[in-house]
Amino acid sequence: MPSDVISPVGHSTVGSLLRAPFISARGIAKSFGGNHVLRSVDIDLYPGEVVGLLGENGAGKSTLMQILSGGLQADAGSIEMHGKPICFLSVAEGIAAGVSFVHQELSVIGALSVAENLHLGRMPKTKLGFVDGSAMRTAAGRILARVGASNIDPLREAGTLRAGEQQLVEIARAAARDPSLLILDEPTSSLTPHEVEGFTAYVREARNRGAAIVFITHRLEEALALCDRIVVLRNGSIVSEGPARETSREQIVTDMTGKPAIYEHRPRHIPATEIALKLENVSDGRHLHEVDLEVRKGEIFGLFGLVGAGRTELLDLIHGVRKLKSGEIKLFGEKHVVRDPSVSVRSGVVIVPEGRKTAGILPLHSVRDNASISSLRRFSRSPFKNSSREKQRMEEFRASLGIRMASDDQRISTLSGGNQQKVIFARALMANPRLLLLDEPTHGVDVGAKVDLYSIIAREAEHGLTVVMASSEVPEILALCDRVAVLSKGRLAGVLSRNEMTEDHILTMAFREH
Amino acid sequence: EPPKGGTIAAVENTKGPIKIAFLSFQNNPFWTPVTEGAAAANGYLSNSNATVDFVDLGNTLSAEAVVAGIEGALAKKYDGIVVVPIFDGTARIINEATEAGVPVFNIIAEGAAPSERLAFIGQDATSAGRQIGEYIAKRMNGKGKLGVITGYFGATQHTQRMNGAIDYLKTEFPEIEIVGPFENKDKAEAAYSLTQDMMTSNPDISMIYVTAGGPFGAAKAVKDLGLTGRVGVVGFDHTPDNMQYLKTGEMVGLLDQAPYQQALDASVMLYNYLVAGKEPPSKVIPVVGKLLTPADAK
Amino acid sequence: MGGVEAIRALGRQREASVLVMLAAVAIYLSFASDYFLEPRNLLNVGRQASVVAIVALGQALVIIARGIDLSVGSVIGLSAVVAAVLMRDTGSETVGLVAGLLTGLACGLVNGVLYTRFRINPFIATLGTLSVARGMALLMTGGIPVTFGGFAEFVGAGRIAGIPVSLLVMIVLAVAVHIFASQTVRGREIYAIGDNPKAASLAGVNLKRTRLFVFAFSGFLAGLGGLILAGNLASADPNLGMGYELDVIAAVILGGTALSGGRGSIVGVIIGALLMALLNNAFVLLGISAYWQVVTKGLVIIFAVGLDGLQRGAEED
């Protein structure tokens, strides 16, 4: 998708060599417990340059940036800013020195308005010492417009915004500080193509103003289109570095993973006989209207739509989170009465939900507990849990999904995002499902892991598992799906078969009701 | 003729209808005879065109509740108020009511701070403590160990009852050793545990004095420890729980405050004052508690 | 229509259902008792709500910031006792009153430091100070109430043009705290740290200082509440305020503040405190028996919040 949104023009022509670096780090090392996350990393960031920092999940990208911004302290190494050694002991010191960080995890304050969020930590005051609401509102409007989000009302409570809009608010918050160093850690993961456009324009503007920018993403096309220089991190060391123009997607993937990893769609024959899932005239009374669908057993069925199209709602309906207003859902020919997700899970309908942090992980629990939570009742006929079965299945899934962790007793919150997502996959697959629902399954997942996940999905489908997958990434749909249904504003715009699927076609349908 | 248990007769009503508010709490059996006394007064005075309305101040005893109750009674334009003020902090509102022309009759217990009430009928907590102290000394033959359990640290009535006894014993019977005091927050189960622990660390205790709620918990502990007859419990109030242990012998003394009579007499005296301006016999009408002993329980 | 829209918007506020409950009780009372609507009675209700409401203002900020302060009841007692003892011993009213307020502030600071520096869960830290402060009040007085009067008595029991001074104090403070919470930087930061402490901290909000502030403020208001309460009673009892913490927290939560932090309004707090005072007034006016009072109080609390829950329906948690 993003390749045509971000045009590969306008690279900075000023050679990096001509300037002094804004920040320059030498020999940065960091480990957590016995886990060496960074091993002697050297990096220079120049004003007026966009650096794409790429690497697999857990490569250490976020950790490195946290160290540069003052959120973490390095175990070894030195950092110089404008040639002077510095050592930020807190985020506040980093902010004061002109570093802005858009974090990987959404961190808007839901209870505050958008305008307040944008000014948090430095709200303007009137002469009397009160918050200057009108100044804040005007400034907020201006900043939002800069990142292409002028449609967001500055007075709205931030908690009521969509994830993508919240992400834009965070970008705007960083932008508002006119930072000298702007760190963007997977800022685009829940943006629509349109929103990505506004974002791109802002990044270019900031670069032209002389900001040093670090852009972390798992969407390689975006990185290639937007960045001047690409730095690839693997296992805590920099493995390649060079101008974006001189590298390619394939080269980056090889650098990241140590091997070329391309997932090829293999056409499969799906017997037309058994209908696994049938939706008849399904409405939820709010977001979805009269949806009819048929998904065959063993099929990988895509759901595409723009943000707000109702993909999540549709999956929620099937999973029983949301109540059916009218219509009927049939599962393998039987009426599927959904009262509660727990009933669905027991009848073999599982989900990998959107929003890993809010709806996916149990942050205080171990990796194993996270993976087994959906299967406890299946593993054991008695009220007692079956720990050995859990351990054994965990080990199988660790191996088959390639989950990187020190031990399965480790808290899941200490894993990198992509590995957390694999654990959620393990949870779903462990429950031995008949129907697997995936909502944005590869958000924040690196290419290597993505390929792993694609293979896993395809393998499971091969074995007869039915998969319904909502995704915002057209390449993903194209790579994986046997058919795709396109939703537009809560209505079914159409279903495309494999040979009808093209990027153009899909996007046109998605805009139908707009 | 006053009803049974009352000692004051009502005068003739020449004033027209009279409304008296009777403000009291209700959180344990102690209050039952108070309520009954108020009801009896209402029945008796209804013949004289007067009503006594019982207003329940709830089940948490506090000065604020009393203040709110009096404020409410003033808003409802009662002619007179009978109240159980208990706390020091109630003097101000009582004065305010008196100034507003609504006489207030205090019963059972009042704070140490003086107020402009019409009169107070009740037991003086310090002398009640002393009365019990005398009894304790007699039972202990002037020597030995006495364990003390008080309701709430800092509750005036409890402290006065406690000090009334302790001060008396310290000066008159220095050979009696005091263990404690410990706080049981008016809870019988806490009295039980405290008694158990006191008997552990002072096996020679021969008497336990509980100043407020839950004395029967101490009695039950004595019983469970098999010390009946060797250790006695003294406390306050003629409630069914306490009486039971008075019968079986763990409880050896209970000081009763005649709450029924206090409630009835106070209401009638207030009525007499309202219709005939007849002042009560004195500002403070002491009620000498009746000390119930095992002999009374038989 | 603007009007209808406004009512709808009101209905979406969390405090709305408590307001409805308050109105329902008030309307019922105005029929059931001839005395309820008398200005004097209404002012009494206001006065009776005032101390709980004032202390609840501080508690609300603590809870919005994701803390809890169980010590307020004891701080009420300790501040009153310190003020009264110093007033008695120095003969200076000013010294006494200032010392009382500073005592409240100091208790709040201790709570705040225990939380921010010693990382003790606020529930436990303030449960500890609850006990320590009460013990100190008892030690200072030997358990015997101290007479307390003068200006504090005027604030606690006096009236200006018929209106109880403590009610006026409450109104002024409520307005001030409302403006503080909604219009100042510190106020907004309190909401931010309650909603998402980590994100707020990353955005540059000073977590420790803000937390320290809310606890100190809560302690200060509890101290003020203690002075008013003791002034009203003209007596500083070391047991003053015992058990207040539950009433105060209930007022805050009835008013729609979430225990999980980040949400809550000052208006709601005042409505919550008024509802509780109104119930007590109703019991006295209607002469309801103590046991039914206890039952009724529980039912009203459940209904007041239940309305809100039902209205929200299957929304979320």
Added chain:
Amino acid sequence: MGGVEAIRALGRQREASVLVMLAAVAIYLSFASDYFLEPRNLLNVGRQASVVAIVALGQALVIIARGIDLSVGSVIGLSAVVAAVLMRDTGSETVGLVAGLLTGLACGLVNGVLYTRFRINPFIATLGTLSVARGMALLMTGGIPVTFGGFAEFVGAGRIAGIPVSLLVMIVLAVAVHIFASQTVRGREIYAIGDNPKAASLAGVNLKRTRLFVFAFSGFLAGLGGLILAGNLASADPNLGMGYELDVIAAVILGGTALSGGRGSIVGVIIGALLMALLNNAFVLLGISAYWQVVTKGLVIIFAVGLDGLQRGAEED
């Protein structure tokens, strides 16, 4: 070394600091008082902790599931009263005891339904039942305690081979609940919904049923606690258990359970309850002067948890 490692691992447990405090108080007492180490005294401490501990077992599950149950104190009273009244009126002990336990269960179910179906914040819902249950107990008895004896008295006050029966009951229940919480599916699900309710629900944990379960269980144990407490006194007072909720919650939190849910251990709960009982025992054994008892209790609570906070250092909340 294995031993050192084991001690390190222990130190990382949240309950460790309370255990250290418990040990410190116990060691001090064994020097300061000749009576402390007497088996009889130790057993007394165990008995005194037993009711709080039993009720705290249920409360711990509620808090781990991100709830709170303020009604336990009143449920203790109501269950005892129901049991005693029915025993008196029907003459059957079995009817009485079963009715008492069912009353506790019913109160818990009501709390659970108010939370899960009517979406009332558990703090408010259980504050409501706190009041309603107490009122019902008072209404049933007219405020007058009812004699209670027989088997319940044996459980509450009896001994088997010198060991208090209620202590044995507590030990058996603690072991059972520990196994339940750590080894059963339902137990694991309780931790999961406390950690992240939304994620747990999507993963197939039945939120409503699990929440209903923990509240019902807490009510049931409170009912059992009521029977034991009343049995101990051979009397069912409608005011029985008043204020217990704070002791019970304090025991749970002292034991390292997080009020924010998802974390907590049953062993910790028992240690917390023992620490509180040990303190009361210490006051009597050492004859600590009245008001210092109150101060000391607060300080010990703060220290017990403060140790943990300091050790964790700058980690995070």
